[in-house]
Amino acid sequence: MSIGIKHSKTEQRKVVNRVFGLVRNGHSITSARKTVAKEIGVSPNTLWVWQNKFGMTTPNVIKATDLVKNNGV
Numbered sequence: 001m002s003i004g005i006k007h008s009k010t011e012q013r014k015v016v017n018r019v020f021g022l023v024r025n026g027h028s029i030t031s032a033r034k035t036v037a038k039e040i041g042v043s044p045n046t047l048w049v050w051q052n053k054f055g056m057t058t059p060n061v062i063k064a065t066d067l068v069k070n071n072g073v
Contacts, residue, residue: 005041012050015040019047020059029058 007015015036022032033044051058 007040007042009054013054013056016047016051016054016056019051020056023059024061026061 019029019032019036022035023029027035030044033047037044037047
């Protein structure tokens with residue numbers, strides 16, 4: 001884990017959006033944060049702090065299996 005590297009607000013937003021991209025592709029928010037945090041050398045909690053700071057909400061992804069169950073198809 002790198003200490004002392006500053007990320008600009010734009011970089012922070014891009015990183016959080018990359019986490020959201022993984023969530024949209026089927027990852028849980030926890031595993032997505034762990035993956036991206038490891039790539040950039042910060043803790044998963046840091047990503048949550050950035051998300052909270054910008055008021056960004058985690059996307060709700062409806063999985064195909066849930067859609068089938070709910071619609072009775």
